[in-house]
Amino acid sequence: MIIICTFVSDIYIINTMNKDTKVIDLEKVVIKFAGDSGDGMQLTGSQFTETSALLGNDLATFPDFPAEIRAPLGTVAGVSGFQVHIGNTEINTPGDIADVLVAMNPAALKANKNWIKKGGTIIINSDSFAKKDLDKAGYENNPLEDGSFSGFNIVEAPIANLTQETLKDSGLDGKSIRRAKNMFALGMVYWMFNRPMERTKKFLQDKFESKPLVVESNIKVLHAGYNFANTIEALPSSYTVTKAKIENGTYRNIMGNQATAWGFIAAAEKANKQLFLGSYPITPASDILHELAKHKNLGVKTFQAEDEIAAICSAIGASFAGDLAITTTSGPGLALKGEALGLAMITELPLVVIDVQRGGPSTGLPTKTEQSDLFQAMYGRNGESPVIVLAASTPSNCFDWAFEASRLALEHNTPVVLLSDGYLGNGAGPWKIRSVKDLPDITPFVAKEGEEWQSYARDTQKLARKHALPGTKGLEHRVGGLEKEDITGNVSYEPENHEKMCFLRAEKVERVADFISKQEIYGDESGDLLVIGWGGTYGSLYTAVKELREEGKKVSLAHFNYINPLPKNTAEIFKNFKNIVVCELNNGQFVDLLKSKHDTFQFKQFNHIQGLPFKTTDLKEHFNTLIS
Amino acid sequence: MSELEIKKLSNKDFVSDQEIKWCPGCGDYAILRAMQKALPQLETNKEDYVFIAGIGCSSRFPYYMNTYGFHTIHGRAPAIATGVKLANPKLKVWQITGDGDALAIGGNHFIHALRRNIDINIILFNNEIYGLTKGQFSPTSATGIKTKSNPHGTTDNPFIPAKLALGAGSTFIARVPDTNPKAMQKIFLDAETHRGTSLIEVLQNCVIFNDKTHGDITGKDVKHDMQLWLEDGKAMIFGREMNKGIVLNGLKLAVVTIGEDGITEDDILVHNAQEENITLHMMLATMRAPNFPVAMGVIRKVKTMTFDEGLISQLEHNIKTTKFKSSDDLFNSGATWEV
Numbered sequence: 022m023i024i025i026c027t028f029v030s031d032i033y034i035i036n037t038m039n040k041d042t043k044v045i046d047l048e049k050v051v052i053k054f055a056g057d058s059g060d061g062m063q064l065t066g067s068q069f070t071e072t073s074a075l076l077g078n079d080l081a082t083f084p085d086f087p088a089e090i091r092a093p094l095g096t097v098a099g100v101s102g103f104q105v106h107i108g109n110t111e112i113n114t115p116g117d118i119a120d121v122l123v124a125m126n127p128a129a130l131k132a133n134k135n136w137i138k139k140g141g142t143i144i145i146n147s148d149s150f151a152k153k154d155l156d157k158a159g160y161e162n163n164p165l166e167d168g169s170f171s172g173f174n175i176v177e178a179p180i181a182n183l184t185q186e187t188l189k190d191s192g193l194d195g196k197s198i199r200r201a202k203n204m205f206a207l208g209m210v211y212w213m214f215n216r217p218m219e220r221t222k223k224f225l226q227d228k229f230e231s232k233p234l235v236v237e238s239n240i241k242v243l244h245a246g247y248n249f250a251n252t253i254e255a256l257p258s259s260y261t262v263t264k265a266k267i268e269n270g271t272y273r274n275i276m277g278n279q280a281t282a283w284g285f286i287a288a289a290e291k292a293n294k295q296l297f298l299g300s301y302p303i304t305p306a307s308d309i310l311h312e313l314a315k316h317k318n319l320g321v322k323t324f325q326a327e328d329e330i331a332a333i334c335s336a337i338g339a340s341f342a343g344d345l346a347i348t349t350t351s352g353p354g355l356a357l358k359g360e361a362l363g364l365a366m367i368t369e370l371p372l373v374v375i376d377v378q379r380g381g382p383s384t385g386l387p388t389k390t391e392q393s394d395l396f397q398a399m400y401g402r403n404g405e406s407p408v409i410v411l412a413a414s415t416p417s418n419c420f421d422w423a424f425e426a427s428r429l430a431l432e433h434n435t436p437v438v439l440l441s442d443g444y445l446g447n448g449a450g451p452w453k454i455r456s457v458k459d460l461p462d463i464t465p466f467v468a469k470e471g472e473e474w475q476s477y478a479r480d481t482q483k484l485a486r487k488h489a490l491p492g493t494k495g496l497e498h499r500v501g502g503l504e505k506e507d508i509t510g511n512v513s514y515e516p517e518n519h520e521k522m523c524f525l526r527a528e529k530v531e532r533v534a535d536f537i538s539k540q541e542i543y544g545d546e547s548g549d550l551l552v553i554g555w556g557g558t559y560g561s562l563y564t565a566v567k568e569l570r571e572e573g574k575k576v577s578l579a580h581f582n583y584i585n586p587l588p589k590n591t592a593e594i595f596k597n598f599k600n601i602v603v604c605e606l607n608n609g610q611f612v613d614l615l616k617s618k619h620d621t622f623q624f625k626q627f628n629h630i631q632g633l634p635f636k637t638t639d640l641k642e643h644f645n646t647l648i649s
Numbered sequence: 650m651s652e653l654e655i656k657k658l659s660n661k662d663f664v665s666d667q668e669i670k671w672c673p674g675c676g677d678y679a680i681l682r683a684m685q686k687a688l689p690q691l692e693t694n695k696e697d698y699v700f701i702a703g704i705g706c707s708s709r710f711p712y713y714m715n716t717y718g719f720h721t722i723h724g725r726a727p728a729i730a731t732g733v734k735l736a737n738p739k740l741k742v743w744q745i746t747g748d749g750d751a752l753a754i755g756g757n758h759f760i761h762a763l764r765r766n767i768d769i770n771i772i773l774f775n776n777e778i779y780g781l782t783k784g785q786f787s788p789t790s791a792t793g794i795k796t797k798s799n800p801h802g803t804t805d806n807p808f809i810p811a812k813l814a815l816g817a818g819s820t821f822i823a824r825v826p827d828t829n830p831k832a833m834q835k836i837f838l839d840a841e842t843h844r845g846t847s848l849i850e851v852l853q854n855c856v857i858f859n860d861k862t863h864g865d866i867t868g869k870d871v872k873h874d875m876q877l878w879l880e881d882g883k884a885m886i887f888g889r890e891m892n893k894g895i896v897l898n899g900l901k902l903a904v905v906t907i908g909e910d911g912i913t914e915d916d917i918l919v920h921n922a923q924e925e926n927i928t929l930h931m932m933l934a935t936m937r938a939p940n941f942p943v944a945m946g947v948i949r950k951v952k953t954m955t956f957d958e959g960l961i962s963q964l965e966h967n968i969k970t971t972k973f974k975s976s977d978d979l980f981n982s983g984a985t986w987e988v
Contacts, residue, residue, distance in 0.1 A: 071984055074984075074986065075984060075986050077986065077988060220984065264988075267988055268988070269988050270987075270988060271981070271985050271986070271987055271988075272985060272986050272987075272988060273980075273983065273984060273985045273986070274984070283976070283979070283980065286976050286979065287976045287980075290975060290976045295736070297732065297735065297736055299728075299732060316973075316979065317963055317964050317967035317968070318967040318968055318970075318971030318973050319968075319971075319973055319975075319976065319979065320964060320968060322735055322736075322960065322964065324731070324732070324735060326728060326731075326761075327728075327757055327758065327761040328757060330725060330728065330758075331725070331727075331728035331731075331757070331758050331761070332728075334721070334722075334725040334728035334729045334732065334758075335728045335729065335731050335732035335735070336732055337721075337729055337732060338701070338719075338728065338729035338730060338731060338732025338733040338734075338735075338736065339732035339733065339735060339736035340732070340736075341719055341729070341732070341733060341736075342699070342732070342733040342734075342736035342737040342740060343736055343737060344736040346732065346736070360722055361722060361725060364721060364722050368719075454980045454981060454985065455980065456977055457975060457976050457977050490737075491696065491697070491699045491717035491733065491737065491740050492696055492697055492717075492737060492739070492740060493696060494694070494696045495696070496696070497695060497696055497715055497716050497717050498717065498718070499665070499667075499711050499712050499714075499717075499718035499719070499720065500718070500719055500720070501711070501712075501718075501719060501720025501721065502720060502721060502722055503720060511667065512667075512712065
């Protein structure tokens with residue numbers, strides 16, 4: 022095999038000598054790429070994803086990387102992974118465990134040993150299994166030789182050496198050659214799943230436009246990997262996953278954080294406002310800042326502030342002066358923003374705070390996912406301080422919820438907390454591209470020059486106060502964090518007025534329920550078990566409920582995106598089920614909220630706090646115990 | 650602006666209908682009146698002014714100005730002012746703050762506003778005490794001062810605001826006592842025309858908790874000898890007889906008397922507020938009584954690009970050169986596929 026790849030020209034000859042492999046159709050498959058955090062596994066995974074998306078597969082992805090940028094080479098702490106689930110059928114999760122694992126070193130194998138299906142295929146970079154590599158991963162014996170993986174289809178490929186051989190006459194420096202080995206692995210997986218390489222070639226050409234040697238070398242290595250996989254006997258079959266049946270339209274692959282950013286860009290255009298983001302970098306929310314910072318061409322203003330507090334305060338200032346203002350953060354940052362969020366709330370200014378939740382408390386698990394900021398979003402401020410709380414539930418619908426958060430903030434003049442999470446933000450899936458003209462209108466509630474106006478007079482339906490923008494002649498006024506008198510907006514310490522204002526502000530948020538859609542239910546409207554979820558767990562819960570329904574079980578799902586206020590029909594839905602179970606990646610926060618609002622129902626709960634998404638199999642197993 | 654559009658405003662136009670709640674005799678009144686007299690001298694419409702404050706006695710200021718105003722939270726006014734300016738750069742943004750608000754809880758935002766040089770004006774009411782919380786020492790209180798929160802005398806070293814501002818990269822620094830309303834007006838106007846962050850430290854008296862803290866500088870009997878009024882291009886001469894001056898002696902400043910030891914006016918340092926190098930400005934900013942007069946007036950005024958100008962020019966350039974005319978163009982860019 023090595024001989025074949027010694028001469029680059031041979032590779033193309035081999036390519037024409039396709040051995041007679043049968044191509045097997047798969048309904049769906051889960052592939053995980055894992056290696057050192059410098060091995061380029063995220064890029065490899067993204068390329069496989071994009072290529073599969075262009076072939077029309079439905080898919081979902083999830084990257085799993087360490088908090089350290091470059092943990093010591095070869096250690097389990099430094100393993101970076103990227104999991105992709107593709108199918109010709111509806112795909113809603115990145116998959117519980119992988120059918121195929123690409124492990125670039127022993128640490129990657131060790132980190133994923135429990136996340137690969139028994140009997141699955143493991144592609145190993147055998148060049149990285151020397152004694153020193155095993156030591157770094159904490160293996161006393163070579164796991165490939167001691168029977169640890171006896172039930173698996175192990176494909177040992179000398180990826181590093183073959184990459185070196187492929188490029189030895191290329192003129193590329195040693196470091197760049199070593200870095201190209203991820204393309205070899207990608208080439209192998211492309212062959213295995215019968216994928217074309219054109220999309221990745223185009224990607225390399227665009228990315229390294231000014232470095233033709235790098236482009237040429239990476240493409241050579243990609244081909245070398247493809248041809249190697251074709252040639253070796255260890256992979257007897259090539260698989261394919263055909264197009265999924267999904268709604269007609271134009272699609273693109275989109276990451277959750279990107280979709281969030283784009284939802285705000287669309288909302289600003291629809292509201293005829295400029296978009297202002299005040300932000301301080303924090304994992305896993307920073308990609309929203311990165312994405313929006315690219316779009317000055319669409320009038321987007323991004324401000325990297327000196328801290329989380331300045332980030333939200335700059336957004337409050339921008340909102341006061343007339344922009345669609347947002348701030349992005351994660352749990353620890355939301356804690357710092359609490360006081361300022363209270364200011365936005367009492368001054369009744371539109372503002373969207375995006376919390377891409379991660380494992381807490383404190384610094385917690387920065388790169389892992391969790392749903393434990395719900396209480397903080399609901400109650401994390403001094404005084405009576407209700408705000409609207411929404412949650413996105415898939416990477417691509419982050420677009421819709423960012424848009425909806427903007428609509429509610431601007432039309433009701435109130436802050437909105439939008440909860441996303443690391444799983445949604447970094448995950449990706451196909452997005453049916455929206456046209457701005459088809460999105461709902463957004464009408465900011467703003468006073469105009471010459472109109473009769475008082476700063477704290479309210480709209481009778483929404484109870485929103487109309488904001489007057491600085492620069493509007495004749496409407497000069499002062500707002501602030503001190504309690505204001507109803508209607509006039511003058512500072513007031515009057516006891517009755519304070520109580521009235523607290524009630525008005527609470528009622529204003531409650532009345533949002535009149536302006537949102539009803540809670541939908543997946544499955545029948547009555548049955549043995551109603552599964553309740555919210556936010557980023559949608560994919561796993563939906564898949565579990567769908568599979569149980571296919572088995573004939575009377576299970577339905579109510580997955581919430583409107584957290585505060587809850588949709589008006591919430592109690593109606595609960596009435597018709599024998600059992601209700603609330604599933605969350607926390608210690609039971611939404612269930613407490615539901616108990617406090619709807620105390621006539623018996624809620625069971627199912628909680629995981631491991632920094633990981635639910636596994637569909639765990640959910641099904643638990644639901645079965647509830648209905649048996 | 651055409652003549653037709655200008656309706657001459659008077660100081661009364663800037664007086665709001667709110668009852669002023671500062672203590673009788675508070676230095677804040679003089680600052681408020683100076684501002685209300687200064688603004689009509691500019692050609693800006695009233696609706697284009699925004700006053701933003703944090704928390705503290707001084708921070709009630711916006712309620713008393715009949716302009717747009719925002720009384721925010723403790724220490725954060727620079728960040729809110731930044732957002733206002735970036736959202737609508739044509740607005741004239743004034744931030745009102747005190748020594749606790751700007752230099753303790755809001756220290757971070759204060760230095761970063763100065764570093765960025767965003768086009769806002771900051772008036773720092775420095776009374777060297779916490780007034781609203783009833784008399785604790787502040788970051789500018791003199792070492793040793795006895796207060797409720799340190800009855801045995803503080804062991805803290807104070808900030809000199811102008812020194813901190815120079816370190817942070819400030820492009821406009823002025824100092825003025827609340828006892829000189831004419832000078833305040835002039836400096837407010839100067840600050841408004843400066844493009845960038847203008848910092849004006851007002852030596853303000855708290856009659857209740859720290860009365861006459863600036864008395865050794867502002868007292869009628871001492872003010873001529875204890876205040877050096879800087880004017881760009883003019884010699885640094887001061888004193889009741891206007892016969893004292895500042896010279897550079899080695900690497901230090903020294904006070905000399907004109908006519909003594911052969912000193913003439915030509916030996917006295919000439920102030921250059923526009924000098925980029927901060928060395929001399931730093932020496933002037935840190936002169937302390939009783940051995941030196943305290944520098945008043947505009948210590949530093951240098952031109953560099955402002956943060957808002959930078960952002961706006963990037964926006965304009967990107968909008969002009971992009972292929973994307975709307976969100977739809979962005980959404981359909983790159984790899985897409987049809988189903």
